[in-house]
Amino acid sequence: MPIWSSRRPAKGLRQSQALLHTWSGLLTGWVLYAIFLNGAVSYWREEITRWARPEIGATENVERVLNGALAYLAENAAGADSWTITLPGPRQTGAVVDWSLPKDKASPRHDGASDTDVLIGPEGRPVAVRATEGGDVFYRLHFDLRYVPVLWGRWIVGACTMFMAVAIVSGVITHKKIFADIFTFRPGKGQRSWLDGHNALAVLALPFHAMITYTGLVTLMTLYVPWGVMANYESRSAFFSELAARPKPAAASGEPAPLYPVALAVKAAETSWSGARAGSVRITHPGDAASQIFVVRHVGEALVDGGGVVAFDGASGRRLSASPAMTPAVATRGALIGLHAGRFAPLTLRWLFFLSGVAGTAMVATGLVLWTAKRREKLADPARPHFGFFVVERLNIGFVAGLPLAMAGFLWANRLLPLETVGRAGWEVHLMFLLWGAALLHAFWRPAQRGWSELFGLTGLLLLALPVYNMAATKRGLIDSAAVGDLPLIGMDLGLMAAGIVFVGLAFSVHRRRSSSRPGRTVRSRSSAAAAGAAVE
């Protein structure tokens, strides 16, 4: 009985969930692929940013950088309303200083806010690095998208995430032998193999997939489900200030007073956190008697997102207040956000998250390919498929193979774009999207199997060539980084090589399958696929 007739037969639960799963997956699959791939890569966001700035190396002495930052600010932003300094750490080097000027002191160009951030290098002096967004590109892409207003991006991603969550639940319901099938993989059997692969990737990291999807929704909770806030608060900002429970900074008194040594305040805060590292410092009204120093704990030092602020008097250094303990629901929300971002994760756990994210990316990709694999058998003429099949197959190639190519292209643009290029940081990203556009055109133009292997192969070569270029053209090549023990950069170059090998391997396996498929095989695989199809239904 056709499933979509107006009454569902009683035995149709698994069937109804199978169809729900297929459609929720197909409609959002390409966007979800982009989200998963960029999200997984974002576990290495700071390392990518470090890699994207080969001009500077790791920071050895945090205090030297902090004092250098303060000296720079004292010289260049003396009358500011506030100074902000993000501190260096094992995964980020140098300090970014920012300041906001009061309206009357602001020069016409600044207009009350600071210029572009200034980077203080490991030596404590400002450094000129190439203009680049670094790892932030992939990070922001996975929830803001790009070239659309941020709110639209977040709504599209949120909707796709809800579809993903539905796909997870319906996928589990529809899966008959979920435990036995964890260990089932039958290669070389056409659509049966794609199904096995899709299932294995989904089930092996199922807790991660469920967690990352739900927590992703929670991170933008007040955008997606604002009605709780609307029911209880006059405004969203009222809700957020109660949530953050941050003390209000005092207004300027007008009396000058020298600033307390900030490094001592940072040490005192870190001691109160049992040694957890500070991530940033904000100083209000520096040089005024009413100035205050807010030391913020680094986000990677705790699972729960939020809190971790200690306030000191800016003139005397007296400790004023610390973040209050969180109430249960607030702490739960913070923990869920912390789980999603994974900033708390030490290296081994971060690798586990990353590999799970890669599994999730491959799960989405195999799901998309499975859709075409299942329907290829039913095509009247495989050489001239109907329009829907054609579009899905080509979009699969353009996204699954084209997006990694574009991301590799971004890394090359970071290396090759001339440093004086106007809007350089933006152009690194434009080039990435232009390359993606070219890959999509390639995907629609070339025969399908050639398209796969050519795009995968090119991606692999680009990735493999990057560490070679680094060694030849920068001071941060693999040998140099190994000599100084610069772990993030060693990891990046090795990781790029490994990724390159994976993509070249994918290109070869597609190429081998193409040259080995002959007309005789089609008949056999069609009947075995029909049998497999019946077993799945």
Next chain:
Amino acid sequence: MGLDGLLSVLGRVTVAIPGGYGLMALWTAYLARVLSQSRLEATVTASLLSFALGIGWVVYVFAARSARRGAVVLAAGATLPALGLLAMGGR
């Protein structure tokens, strides 16, 4: 899939997606008001739970015997929070 089937699918999608979002809205606002914790706690709790409601709702609607059945359950599920919010003078 004939016209009958297409209308059934459209019915389920309507009950599931905009219907589900409406259910999430009503229950989040209602629970945020009604839960006995502080207003901050109640707001956050209700918001955190709302996603589970929305996801479960979509799964149910496509498992339901018919789109019409789903619509009936939607109306039933919306009644309590809607009346509760009206009674409390909520938005």
